[in-house]
Amino acid sequence: MDYIEAIILVTSFLLFLSLRVPIAYSIGLSALLTLIVSMPFLPSVTTLAQRMATSLDSFALLAIPFFILAGQVMNRGGIAHRLIEFAKAIVGPLPGGLAFVNIIACMLFGAISGSAVAAASAIGGFMNPMMEKEGYDKSFSAAVNITSATTGLIIPPSNILIIYSLASGGVSIAALFLAGYIPGILIGFALMIVAGVYSFIKKYPTEKAVHFKVFIKRFLDAFPSLLLLVVVIGGIVAGIFTATEASAVAVVYTFILAFIYKEIKVKDISIILLETTKTSAIVTLLIATSVAMSWVMSYENIPQEISNALLAISDNPIVIMIVINLILLFVGVFMDMTPAVLIFTPIFLPIVTNIGIDPVHFGIIMIMNLCIGLCTPPVGSVLFVGCGVANLSIQKVIRPLLPLFFMMLIVLLLITYIPELSLWLPSIFGF
DSSP states (O other), X not given: OOHHHHHHHHHHHHHHHHTTOOHHHHHHHHHHHHHHHHSOHHHHHHHHHHHHHHHTOOGXXXXXXXXXXXXXXXXXXXXXXXXXXXXXXXXXXXXXXXHHHHHHHHHHHHHHHOOHHXXXXXXXXXHHHHHHHTTOOHHHHHHHHXXXXXXXXXXXXXXXXXXXXXXXXXXXXXXXXHHTHHHHHHHHHHHHHHHHHHHHHHTOOOOOOOOHHHHHHHHHHHHHHHHHHHHHHHHHHTTSSOHXXXXXXXXXHHHHHHHHXXXXXXXXXXXXXXXXXXXXXXXXXXXXXXXXXXHHHHHTTHHHHHHHHHHHHOOOHHHHHHHHHHHHHHHHHHSOHHHHHHXXXXXXXXXXXXXXXXXXXXXXXXXXXXXXXXXXXXXXXXXXXXXXXXXXXXXXXXXXXXXXXXXXXXXXXXXXXXXXXXXXXXXXXXX
């Protein structure tokens, strides 16, 4: 490989980003410029367009707009409020109870909707005013909401795990879904430790314990929403339907639930479909351009050169995984999750499989790294949404975010070097 192609790819991409060109266009244009170095202009354009079109010719990708639609319905369907009330009944009486409620509600809503942004918006909209009223520091409440919202990308069903399956060449979606449970719950517990210590030091108030009858009522109110996880994941694991079919089932189920709750009217459907179309279009364009860039990188032998360079540093799996984690953490700061997964999976997956890392295990490691990136400036979408919902500047949220970041990094190390945390559940179910 002539290193000029790699230099053109990286510098043009960074240049477009610095000029505030949307990331999908930045990826596509930098891939085109790199390809033009190796072949004439017209074949370069034709080849890139063909790669973008064929990248979307996948039955598995149909799951993404369906899950996005299901998430939109949940966001408007009164599910967030019921999950918050159920979480309050469980952990409200504990020290820092409302912070725990925020975390658990984000975990549940994020898992059900599969969207960190939706969790930060829906749960933050309810919890931030509630926590502020009880005397909690506003920036702390926002920090808890921002970090806990990312757990929904690891706890299934998760669109980004489906995208990783596509980028990896067909790693089992069911195995990835099962692998996400323990790491996602671990992150939630780690964040609760920080929130509990902080709340104890600040002497924040606690909720009164609810009567058993009230607890049962709140559980029954939330149960239909929680049942969606059983229906979707249970159906996939049992082989009743594929992930794509499960996403369609999720849409039907959430619409029925929303109409039962009487939170959505017929006139709201057009707004929901419009928002779903907008989000799906953005994600689809990101997928198309990212896959095209991955192909260009492969055509120019860039992944092989990176692999050789990493293996030249060390053949020790511990050292290599530290380097890969550092690179992914850095990438997550500047790049959105979808293109990062599609671009860097083909680069790093051959390296980690060569040193004995299971592809399912690596998928969870990669997503965890990029989840941390969602909470960091300048590209962190969840950070911006969380700050927007709380009506705070990013500068005010950074300080309370730091101990939460630290705990997320500790969990990342545990997930990286204890494979059983990711692989135990898939192995039980035969994946």
